[in-house]
Amino acid sequence: MIRLFIRRWYDFGFVAGLLTIVFLMLNWQSLDVMVRIQLLSFMALCFHQFEEYHFPGGEPAIINRVFQHKNTIPGLEDRYPLNQFSAMLVNSLYTFVLYFLPAFIPNVIWFGMMPILLGLAQCLLHGIVANKLLKTYYNPGLAACLLLHLPIGIYYIYYVTSNHLATGWDWFFGFTYTISAFLILLNWMTYKVLPNTATKYPFEAKEMQRFNMDQRVKELFNK
Numbered sequence: 001m002i003r004l005f006i007r008r009w010y011d012f013g014f015v016a017g018l019l020t021i022v023f024l025m026l027n028w029q030s031l032d033v034m035v036r037i038q039l040l041s042f043m044a045l046c047f048h049q050f051e052e053y054h055f056p057g058g059e060p061a062i063i064n065r066v067f068q069h070k071n072t073i074p075g076l077e078d079r080y081p082l083n084q085f086s087a088m089l090v091n092s093l094y095t096f097v098l099y100f101l102p103a104f105i106p107n108v109i110w111f112g113m114m115p116i117l118l119g120l121a122q123c124l125l126h127g128i129v130a131n132k133l134l135k136t137y138y139n140p141g142l143a144a145c146l147l148l149h150l151p152i153g154i155y156y157i158y159y160v161t162s163n164h165l166a167t168g169w170d171w172f173f174g175f176t177y178t179i180s181a182f183l184i185l186l187n188w189m190t191y192k193v194l195p196n197t198a199t200k201y202p203f204e205a206k207e208m209q210r211f212n213m214d215q216r217v218k219e220l221f222n223k
Contacts, residue, residue, distance in 0.1 A: 005088070006084055006085055007084055007088075007201070007204075009087075009088040010049045010050050010052070010053040010054050010091070011050070013045075013046040013049050013050060013091075013095055014046060014047065014049075014050040014054070016042075016046050016095075016096075017042075017043045017046030017047050017050070020039055020042060020046070021043060023039070024036065024039055032106055033159060034106035034107075034112065034159075034165075035103050035106050037112075037116075037152065037155065037159070038099075038102045038103040038106060038112055038115065040148075040152050041102075041116060041119060041149075041152050041156075042095070042099045042100050042103065043148070044119060044144055044148035044149050044152055045094065045095050045099050045115070045119070045149075046095060047148065048122065048141050048144035048145065048148070048149065049091055049095065049141075051140050051141050051143060051144050052140045052141040053087070053140075053207065055210075056140050056210055057140060057207065057210030057211055058140050058208075058209075058211025058212075058213045059087075059140055059141070060078070060082060060087070060203040060208055061077070061207075061208045061209070061210075061211075061213035061217065062130070062134070062139065062140070062211070062213065063081075063082045064077045064080065064081065064082050065077050065208075065217045066134060066216075066217065066220065067133065068081055068082070068191070069221065073197065078202040078203045078204075078205070078208050079196075079197065079199050079201070079202035080195055080196075080199075081191050081195035082190065082195075082203075083194075083195075083196065083199045083201050083202055083203065084199075084203055084207075085194070085200075086189070086190055086196075089189075089194065090185050090186065090189055090190050090194070094118075094181075094185060098114060098115065098181060099115045102114075102115060109165055109166045109167075109170040109174070110166075110169070110170040110171075110173035110174040110177060111174075111177070113166075113174030113175070113177070113178065114174065114181055116152070116153050116156045116157070117153075117174060117175065118178055118181070118182065119149030119150075119152065119153050120150065120153040121178075121182075122145050122149055123145040123146065123149055123153075126142040126145045127142060127145060134216065134220070135219075136216075140210075140211055
């Protein structure tokens with residue numbers, strides 16, 4: 001079961017996203033607005049990751065063969081620097097801990113800001129940076145950004161500011177927490193701690209080939 005989760009964590013996340021929709025539909029009226037927003041943000045990330053890794057997928061190749069093409073090792077692009085285990089661990093920590101916990105403590109405003117702010121940052125990453133690197137108008141994860149993260153983030157900021165729920169310190173700690181989580185998990189752990197050329201968990205060929213990445217890499221780097 002553990003090995004299955006490591007290899008298919010994004011499918012488990014997709015199911016978690018669907019269950020969250022069902023829960024929200026059944027309990028919407030009884031839930032605090034801040035709880036609703038945090039659960040919607042959790043759901044958005046679940047679908048975002050499914051879009052990146054499963055349908056249309058291709059994120060492993062986008063990271064290892066495009067974003068990190070100067071740091072990868074020829075012939076090991078299916079496992080270095082990102083591999084299935086590191087992708088599972090970092091994304092699961094974000095999804096099931098950092099994104100899910102704020103729904104249980106909605107009154108700690110700064111703690112709940114991170115999922116929202118990071119979701120908005122994802123819109124810039126996918127909408128501008130990734131599209132520029134891939135030379136395209138769409139990349140896996142962009143749909144979830146524009147259809148979910150962006151409207152959820154805009155409404156969150158509107159609701160918090162119009163109801164005067166956040167102090168200046170909340171915004172300070174919220175931004176600090178967001179930047180720290182990004183630097184520690186998405187940067188330091190992903191690219192410094194967890195890379196392993198001898199990992200038992202390389203990405204499967206189909207995971208590397210989704211989103212027609214073989215052809216895209218050839219066109220980008222003429223190889």
